[in-house]
Amino acid sequence: MTAMSSLYAEHLALLKQRSDAALAKAGFDHLVIASGVEKYQFLDDRPYPFKPNPHFKHWVPLQQHPHSWIAYTPGSKPVLAYYQPDDYWHVPPSPPEGFWVEHFDIRILREPSDAAAHLPRGRVAIVGEADAALEGVVPNNPKVLLDELHYQRGYKTAYELDRMRRAQRRAVKGHRAAEAAFRAGASELEIHRAYLEATGHGDLDLPYTNIIGLNAHAAVLHYQYQSPERPAKPLSFLIDAGAEVDGYASDITRTYAAHDGAFAELIAAVDDEQQALCGMVRNGADYRDLHLECHLRLGSVLRNAGIVDMDPGAMVSEGVTSVFFPHGLGHPIGLQVHDVAGRHDADGNEIPRPTGHPYLRTTRKLGPGMVVTIEPGLYFIPTLLAKLKAGPNAKAVDWDQVDAMTPYGGVRIEDEVVCTEGAPENITRDAFAESA
Incomplete structure (x- = not known):
């Protein structure tokens, strides 16, 4: 394991601990995080620069990946639903690679709506903007959970x-x-x-x-x-x-x-x-x-x-x-x-x-x-x-x-x-x- 892989593994372990505590405090069983969606200028087909949900990039070092999701259940390997369209108008995202990929169960999405099938149901804390919603997956941004995660984020790994x-x-x-x-x-x-x-x-x-x-x-x-x-x-x-x-x-x-x-x-x-x-x-x-x-x-x-x-x-x-x-x-x-x-x-x-x-x-x-x-x-x-x-x-x-x-x-x-x-x-x- 490289030094960077080791640092990331320690970071992810602490992130899971914090998430476990926040989920228990807020009364949820699963954490789901939307990376976000591209937003288009009014009456135009040009998107604004995409900026991911900071909670998403806290888990994975991905910056230009709209329509992707992370799902975490305590005790289980986190899932990354990774949007990689078959696109010839734009350069699609490269396959996931690097020191972090071994820590995730990666599912490739060809359509944004495909993510719903890979996300848990039940008592789920869903963190993201309202426009990231899918059928049956609507961000609820529980305040108790976010307050805890935000406070702990002050202490860097x-x-x-x-x-x-x-x-x-x-x-x-x-x-x-x-x-x-x-x-x-x-x-x-x-x-x-x-x-x-x-x-x-x-x-x-x-x-x-x-x-x-x-x-x-x-x-x-x-x-x-x-x-x-x-x-x-x-x-x-x-x-x-x-x-x-x-x-x-x-x-x-x-x-x-x-x-x-x-x-x-x-x-x-x-x-x-x-x-x-x-x-x-x-x-x-x-x-x-x-x-x-x-x-x-x-x-x-x-x-x-x-x-x-x-x-x-x-x-x-x-x-x-x-x-x-x-x-x-x-x-x-x-x-x-x-x-x-x-x-x-x-x-x-x-x-x-x-x-x-x-x-x-x-x-x-x-x-x-x-x-x-x-x-x-x-x-x-x-x-x-x-x-x-x-x-x-x-x-x-x-x-x-x-x-x-x-x-x-x-x-x-x-x-x-x-x-x-x-x-x-x-x-x-x-x-x-x-x-x-």
Whole structure:
């Protein structure tokens, strides 16, 4: 057995244990998972890019396989109903192969409806979108079962961590190419294309749409375009871009200055605080505390840079840091970029966010095997700054400095960090170090 086969076998064994417990908790005898179906554009015959049900790819490393199903009964070998049409209009899926196939009873389907004959009946938990339904097989998505599975998915297996480290290395190749393109004066679109070429991704199989922001576009948190125009004067570049390996995503952000000066110093200061926060990803740490600590540290950066003349604690309590850092510190990541159950316990009960921090995606306590992003930022967002300028704390702000920084957009630094029994593992920094 190869090392990868062994890792996968251990992963599948734990997945069965978790499924057994979730089925018992929810009162079901069988688990059935739909990969999903292709969806077509309105009044057209062009499909949208297919993205599989994350529960499906948790079991098998298959990405482009609509109309397939997994059926699991505790104590039995799981069934994979694998859709492989006899098609000459498109390239059909290849026969199943790889380190995982020996663990499944594989049934080949020529028509989507054929799957129904291979799926169990009775007390069945069926996980999938409504449009995946077949005759007698209708997704019911039991909440009790999903809450349990989603919560446990926060703790990654050794197999999953291996996939995620590989996704980091794939993305870092793109980040290196993107920085080089920026330094050469490329447009956002040209930088994006350089990223795709270096990672081997296409636009449709990225884990999320790349954020490629030059100058003031770096202040748009989810900037969704890639301008083909080269800026007359490049000042700054923010890239938030990931990659995927066997269904597992990476999510990395870096910010660069075109020249030395105050903005480059701001990037360095945020980077220092980001690395310190990464070091706080420890067993038992409450992620909410990390988020509030981030605000205090960014308040110190603002004060040290002379941008805001206030005590950092007062900046946090008065909401001033939230003007410059309006999002949360980070989120769980794995099969999905914003992975599930970041703010819920195993019974689906919400773990509340701190008052005044409505966008924080993670409120759980950290434990070994959890992977979270740590992504502090400082931005100069005109609509938020206008509200600050009209409020009672305006006098504490050096508006000349703000005006000088606004054309640069903002700073965000993002790594993925694994919580362990001891020191955290920063898989993003490791990947950058390997590529140096």
